[in-house]
Amino acid sequence: MLVLQTLVWGPMHGYAIASWIRERTEGDLELEDAPLYKALHRLERQRYVSAEWGLSENNRRARYYQLTAEGRKQLRAEALTWRRYAAAVARVLEPVEGSA
């Protein structure tokens, strides 16, 4: 889901996605890059993302990933489930007032 979210703003290559995730998590998660690439290729097979070769910022050939319509739908669905889950967990953790 995290990977899909990174692609919401437009096509990105693998390295950019990896850096973006690192920045957002501020190094809290000590992430390796291999799982990310595995996920990207898996998502491609699931047709949530499509891949094209393009030129990177420094004029090198890079593989750009892009969210497909299906991927967008999937992201929305997953985000919804995630938020519900988070809200539920939050409610459980909040101290309950007025209980006996």
Next chain:
Amino acid sequence: MAGIPGIRRVFRFPWRTRRSLESDFEEELRFHLDMRAEELATRRGLTPAEAQGEALRQFGDVEDARSYIYAMDEQVEITSTRRARMDGLRQDLIHACRGLRRSPGFTAVVILSLALGIGTATAVFTMVDAFLLRPLPIAHPEGLVGFGDPTAGGRTDVGPPSTSLFSFPLYTELREQSRLVPDLAAAGYSGRFAVVVSREEGAPASQASGAGAEEWKGRLVSGNYFRVLGVRAAAGRLITPDDDRGAGGAPVAVISHAYWERRFESDPSIVGRTLLVNRTPVTIIGVAAPDFIGEVAGHGTGIWMPLSLEPVLLPNQDWLRRWDTSWLLLLGRPEGGAAAAGAELTSLARRAVEAATNASPEDVSRLTVDAYPIPRGFDGVPREGRMLLVVLLALAGLLLVVVCANVANLLLARASARRAELGVRLALGASRWRVMRSLLVETLVLGTVAGGLALFVLYGATEILVRRMGLGAASGVDLARDPRVLAFAATLSFLTAGVLGLLPAAKATRVDVGFAMRSHAGGLHGDPLLGGRRRLGLGRWLVVGQIAVSLVLLTGAGLFYRAANNLGATDIGVARDELLVVRVDAHETGFEGVQLRSLYSRLAERLSALPGVRSASYSRDGLFSGIETTTTVEVPGFEPSSATEEQANADAVGPDYFRTVGARLLRGRGLEARDNELAPPVAVINESMARYYFGAGDATGHRVRVNGVDHEIVGVVADIRGTSLRGDAGRRYYTPVAQGGEAESIVFVVRTEGDPGALAAAARREILETEPILRVRNALPLSTNVRESILPEIIVASVAGAAGFLALGLAALGLFGVMTYAIVRRTSEFGLRIALGARPEDVTRMVLRETMGLFLLGCAIGLPLAMAIARLLRQQLVGVGLVDLPSLAIAVAVLGASASLAGYRPARRAAGIDPQVALSRE
């Protein structure tokens, strides 16, 4: 290769190899590592080597990721190529449909003619399949061996013991003594039973009146019959040896799946219900497996009952005890092959007959049991029927050939007209396969639609075959649900479409691109597809072929038509247009002997008193009723050299019979009322019999001995054909009904003054008023019955006629199409000719001459073919010479007329070409 995203898709190879997939990922990986190393180098100030190492470490397990990603990518690749291919196909499909819609005339003609051809061929195939090809739906049909005459399935022989059919006592002997056939089963009687289905259970007795009785073909079978065959039950259980024990055994019945479906709507509670069969309550114990319709191919059986029920169901026959009534076919699964079993049964049968009957030693030594494998069941179709099916199959095949030729021609013309378009596509880089595929898809669309329509034709055609030929109910053919038939139709559609599509597609795409793209490459050149002026192209050959086959079909139709006419006009020895034939069943009365006889004479009197009736009489077997009795006669002074020489057909008739039917008495007198049970036994014999046994001498006054009783011959009557218009009339004698010839079913013949059909209702009413319990089976003019007897010939003639005219129409259409197209292609040529001084008449004549050339070439091929086929069908064509000039002449004339008609319009068009317009197009 660098550039705009997406460009790669357009120019990429259809399949990416594994290697290119791998290098793709390696490149992606290197890019990632380089970027990361660069970042590390700038941020943390590592040396390039350290940065590379750190980047690799941060990436994680490269090997694992690599193998995982290769697997993923491969799958991506597979689905995407498949999708690309499907997309292409869908595009072709849409393209094809659009193209076809743009030329509705072409589409309609192709689809309709294909549907007709395929439908007819399938319908005929169905029949052939049902009668000649289909194996019995039983376990291990290959091991099944039949004993007896294969075509004797529906017969009963009275006379000396035989082994073409077996008597019940003989069967019992054989079953008990045979060592090679451990389990010998028997089945017999294929007449119809009167079946009453009671609405409420348990109240069958109240319905004994005979009202509401239906007739179903039934068969009496031995208890081990189903076991030997290996038939399964679809519901309940099947007859077992326990049901077939002792005379008047268990009153049980098994019904066929078709009967269950049609009559009882597949009611699951059928088992245990009671039917009234010939007034005997019989309990249904089960339903046979679907498709099993009995052991005789093409004879559908609705209901099976144990042999031991015979005395109850068919009283007064005593078939279970008589050695002289042979009515059973035997079947078993012998050890050691059919021949050995046949030899064993032969010796057993001879011994048994010798011991039990007073048959002469010659009769005994003539007994031979024929044994042969019957994986498709006994052969129930007589030779004429078999021939008829084969002829029909040939006709349908020829029609399909014509249809295919026509469609191929149209497709060819169409492909040819689209050559410029195809040329452009090829020039733009489309592969030849790609272009061919789009053409193929088009024909497949046509084939599929035609195949769907063909089903309607199929149902229509089978309806006709089944209804008019009376084959359906008998054969148990159920088209709607027969997957074999549907598969045949589908295969035929795709095969024809595929072949038809491939040919023009292959030819049309093999074009010189430059040539095709030059706007109108005509001039004085010919068209490579449709042929030029001198050369005959494929299209013209197809037209020539069509004309030839049409000629064959038309000639055949003429021959069959004339044969049927000749046959129909055969003198049958009676006044056929003045006779009404009424079949009456007195079974329900329970009358016997004298009672029956007096009932019959009373009825004859009442019938002859009807207004418009000249006289009325009756006979046991009737005329063209399909019933025939054959007996053995002994003629003092005549030494038979074989059993067949002693056989003669017999009928029992009422007083005044010969005068009533209008037979010509040649000598002596007819049978009269005074020839009753008190008078000495008498007989009248026919001319053939008189000549056979007495030569030129006078037969009257001589005697014939039948069943040990001497009959004095009192008269000789000219031959009356009683069953068939084909072959010889056969030897026949008549005895008085009053002298013991009565039966529970009788046929009245009524000589009328006007149209016999008009009196049918009155006769029926009169009979029922006299005795309401009688059942009038049918009342039809004799001419109708006679016509029915030659229905096969009439059907072949009409099918051949229809096929011939259809083929003719298609050939004319093909000719018209080819010529029109040729004119269009050669516009400039004609323009040039006219500009050079040719008159319009000259051009017209020139085109017509070409059309006629094709026609004559077709005739030159077709005529010898038609004559060869007529020679092959010699036996079918009664009274028609080998070269039937009228048929040939008419066929050629009709074809010629339609050919010139088809050529006329294109010819006019050619003459009307404006040279200026034509030449300026160049």
